[in-house]
Amino acid sequence: MRLTTVDDISTAERRIAGRVVRTPLLSCRRLGDPLRLDLAVKAENLQHTGSFKVRGALNALLARVERQGAPAGLTAFSAGNHAAAVAFAGRAFGLPTVVCMPPHAVPTKVETVRRYGGEVVLTDDLVGTCQALAAERGYHLLHPFDDPDVIAGQATVGREILADGPPPELVLVPVGGGGLISGVASALRAAAPGTRVVGVEPVTANALGHALRTGGDALAARPVSIADGLAAPFAGRHTLAHARALVDEMVEVSEEDIRAAWWELLDATKLLVEPSAAVTLAALRAGLVDAGPGTRTVLVLSGGNVSPATLASLA
Template sequence: MDELVGLEQVYAAAERVAGRLHRTPMVESETLDERFGGRLTLKAELFQKTGSYKVRGILNKVLTLDADERGRGVITLSAGNAAGSLAWAARAAGVAATVVMPAGAVPAKVDAARSYGAEVVLVEGDLLAAYERLRDERGLTAVHPFDDPTVIAGAGTIGLELLADRPSLDTVLVPIGGGGLVSGLALVIKELLPSARVIGIEPVNADVVSRSLASGVPEKLPTARSVADGLAAPMCGVHTLAHIKRYVDEVVRVDDDSIVEATRLVMSRTKLALEPAAAATFAALLEGSVTLSPDGLTACVISGGNLDVTTVLAR
């Protein structure tokens, strides 16, 4: 098994990005507590720079690159949030960025990446193949959106903040795409609060992590489509699968209709403009695949807020 990220790497990431990123708030809602029969606390990463937790890991990665790697420019592939995060982080570090995105990406996410100064390459078809071709042709430095120990360590800084603000957690619910967020967060939670359960939630039509856990190896999906575009990763990573096997208690799947219903519910009750990917945890509560402990505190990670409102309103 690949070497796991350690707490010391997460602490180093927290020190590295300190003062560059926001310390995001915790939000509570009595209405949601009553609706789901327990106590909830929400880690509002939609208020992070670029509107997503993704920038934590990607900025950490960019700041660790050497002069040669920076000079060659950086590249990533993304449905949106990693693209915007790399574009922002590269601009902050004075590095040229290229982002490869699907042609059907949310327009607001494409516009955000461009507004931060990145070259956006929109691709019909195989995103990974296009990314690898551009990387090799131009000699660019790869910044993987999730399957990188430095990126995972950056995501783990959410766990440090979460436990500092809510040290007596019973359960943590985390959206899963490629697994970078749950990997970093779970390792921190399990190392510092072993009694807490960590449950990942992914869309049923983009369930690459569930499939990878079943087979024991990182899987790829021929198609991965969901209203939660931020969770529609076509592949699971080697590093992320190793962390999920070690630290995550359970992974459950939810359907798109529940994700849309959950997005509307949370927006209505909390006034947080979360994107569908961030509502996946609440979709699991709606479907009953996850239930709250009546005596404990459950944290839900609101992973981002870069939504296309028509996606939610049109269904």
């Protein structure tokens, strides 16, 4: 399987420039000091639509337009953030969008899709319904993670981290289907091969870790976690290949540790992140990642879309 190259990432960077927020890398002593780490957070919760997903969606759409012209419309399946990203991309190019989301999707994420003009179909058969819609309407299906162009788009997060200071020694990335970590690891491996890249999953939603251990199997049951954005039932072929080649370590965190880390992030940084984005701090707090004193560490805060009910349950 071909992995993402430096050229792929440079092309993605050029394509999406000006269409995405150049998010800040914020140093945070209040989080780092107790862990004895030199810690910073990459605030992708401040990205358009409230998550990194617009990077991959825009790059994949622009790549498709370059190669085959504009499609009649866009479709996608997603628990939420990718759906909003596709609606955002569709609106930017005047394309109709229909996304399939699970009936239990976070209401805030459903509203976000609609705010960007996307049509929402709530269904348990995400993939099947989405493929049927794509065929019926002649729409282009943008995969949430298992697409080289999506991975190259997410890799721009890694490029920006490298542009904002000396290369970190350790980067922790939340893992759902694996698109973000595949991209970030590609960008770091190319420019800073010494950087350790660690993926973090909920114990109860560990599709990529499970696939790595079993040689590619999907999870037996539908994953459930407060980190709703990470509840992918399977990893992709592309993301699995990237993880095998480029990810140094995978760790798993408990629901309780995610909740505690979420509050600490909010309290210390004053940034609203979604529970999915708190898994990395949870892993550090639980001592799951070895790192010597002063290790230059970056946590990727993947998104910030939380509904009022979730917020109340976390506070």
